[in-house]
């Protein structure tokens with residue numbers, strides 16, 4: 001049992017949270033942690049298929065810029081993540097972090113919740129993370145010194161120093177660790193074996209924040225229409241072969257790293273090596289197939305529960321057999337990684353080297369039979385467990401095993417006898433609930449006159465399942481013998497578990513390496529099957545012939561690739577185009593490709609450079625039905641307010657169809673005001689709109705680039721105009737004089753009378769607008785001057801760019817845009 005650190009002293013001098021002086025104890029109902037059903041909105045948006053027990057303690061120093069400490073203890077994976085976040089009054093970063101972790105419990109200080117006046121943060125957590133159970137825990141549990149003691153006691157020895165350096169000054173995070181551990185001990189009667197818990201500090205600036213609604217509308221983790229569909233970014237990228245690999249991929253997609261040298265570059269190098277060395281790649285994939293979820297098994301081994309009895313010992317034997325088969329599989333991966341040269345793969349190979357795993361395996365083999373292994377079928381697993389401990393270690397155990405063997409033989413002989421006596425083809429089956437039972441085909445069996453000796457009969461379509469009284473008695477004897485074996489194995493197993501607990505730390509590292517190599521090989525799988533390119537990381541976003549990753553796979557060769565370019569000078573991209581011209585697809589692609597690039601994956605393009613982005617926001621209307629429209633404007637405004645409050649120059653925002661939930665005039669005015677505000681943030685904005693006038697007005701603002709998705713109108717059979725989408729992003733605004741909307745309405749079969757009426761209204765409006773248009777020479781002069789100044793600035797910037805490869809394309813586009821804009825001015 002873990003020796004828990006004594007209660008530390010609460011330092012009254014420290015900020016707001018020191019003021020929480022009460023004598024309250026834990027207030028929530030004591031229960032054991034359980035796998036919650038994930039019905040909450042956030043987990044389903046995040047596409048979570050697996051659920052974990054995460055207990056999270058939070059504390060805060062209130063103020064204008066509050067500081068929040070978080071300690072998240074994952075009881076299913078045996079790891080603790082500490083964070084300390086400098087947040088704003090809406091606690092955006094903290095709430096986002098909690099939403100991604102999906103904690104089963106969130107523990108507060110008693111003074112933050114009722115009967116005291118609930119803090120703003122507490123109220124936000126209650127409202128925005130409804131699926132978490134909220135508790136409070138005694139004030140004295142939130143102690144810095146006790147938190148440090150936990151680290152010293154629970155972290156692997158080699159990790160203690162680096163963790164202490166990382167958490168220096170992170171007072172709130174450390175107090176939360178103390179509270180979380182005491183809460184777990186108090187509530188669940190659980191503790192961790194010494195030096196076994198992975199504790200890490202995660203600074204919030206090390207990862208990209210993808211707003212939850214962006215995650216949903218961009219279909220990052222799950223498809224919008226069907227939760228089962230694999231048509232989402234995660235579905236596209238997840239070719240992992242182990243549960244650990246899939247988890248790491250998911251975590252990376254939820255919070256892509258922002259550290260290029262530390263993470264992204266090393267992943268690119270490893271991936272490049274994998275895709276160029278085909279043989280190594282295949283060997284790695286083959287080796288990965290052998291692994292099960294060792295991370296979870298190891299966690300179960302290090303969690304100390306005060307449970308005894310046959311079931312507990314059986315579980316421990318299962319864990320040992322699983323660890324044994326895990327250790328036996330590691331050398332294959334080590335060999336597969338032999339040719340690796342890239343830093344990351346070499347590091348992973350070193351972590352998997354035999355010096356780490358072989359001594360542990362030898363220790364296991366000292367007491368466990370070498371050929372006993374973990375099996376999936378209940379009968380095989382029971383037999384493996386019965387013979388797990390080496391013979392010769394305990395005389396009584398060997399005797400019990402002999403009885404077990406003989407009883408099994410007796411049962412098989414009895415099964416043959418039943419077949420003979422009742423003239424049926426009874427086959428012996430086994431499951432954990434009934435133990436042995438018979439399956440007898442219905443053919444030749446009179447269902448009206450089933451022998452009375454057959455009990456517990458379950459009729460099925462083509463056979464019956466049943467037992468006999470004698471079989472039930474034999475089962476009971478077998479169970480007693482099996483239990484005796486298990487209990488007699490207990491002492492040996494206990495000793496081994498104790499030994500293994502001391503060695504889990506390097507094994508957890510091996511698991512993490514396997515997970516990482518699995519994620520990279522998963523990227524390798526998609527890179528080799530699709531035509532992906534390694535991105536560069538620079539200040540500029542420049543993509544040549546880039547494709548929407550999901551549509552590209554779905555549409556194969558039909559997808560029309562597009563170019564993207566964004567710098568300080570062109571940071572607000574106003575994208576116009578007629579209905580169905582590909583605007584949304586164009587702007588969404590850029591966010592999805594950015595996420596791919598930052599998790600270390602190659603991207604579907606001919607050439608790609610990305611800047612490092614710290615936040616991704618999206619405002620995309622995903623509900624087009626009339627009912628939803630009632631509130632869609634409210635949702636739209638709320639989301640835009642959130643974005644405007646949190647966006648900065650390291651952000652990327654995708655805004656689609658802003659202002660469409662209200663009248664055209666109001667919508668246009670709001671879109672205009674928001675666009676102006678977004679331009680001033682310095683963020684990279686991709687703004688698709690039907691308001692062509694908006695694009696024209698914004699055209700002269702520094703930082704704005706107008707683009708449109710091209711389409712063609714031609715005259716088809718019978719003189720009927722036809723609309724062809726080209727899906728090609730082109731400089732300038734869409735030419736709305738062609739009335740594409742009306743052309744599309746005609747193409748989809750609206751009545752001719754209606755179309756004629758719409759055309760006449762549109763022509764009237766156009767004439768009126770033309771007569772209002774300014775045409776004075778001085779007005780034109782102002783526009784010409786602005787255009788030349790902009791061109792000068794752009795060429796200067798291009799000259800400074802290190803990306804010479806993208807330069808010709810960029811200059812050509814600049815030229816096209818200049819000519820187009822000049823023509824527009826002259827035609828005014």
Ligand SMILES: Nc1ncnc2c1ncn2[C@@H]1O[C@H](COP(=O)(O)OP(=O)(O)OP(=O)(O)O)[C@@H](O)[C@H]1O
Nearest residue numbers: 558559560561578579580581582583584585586727
């Ligand atoms: N680059 C492309 N290549 C091929 N097909 C595309 C491309 N972009 C979009 N499409 C097709 O066009 C359809 C419509 O695209 P999208 O929804 O992006 O258009 P939109 O301009 O945003 O439409 P609306 O204005 O009506 O919302 C997509 O479902 C896809 O099938």
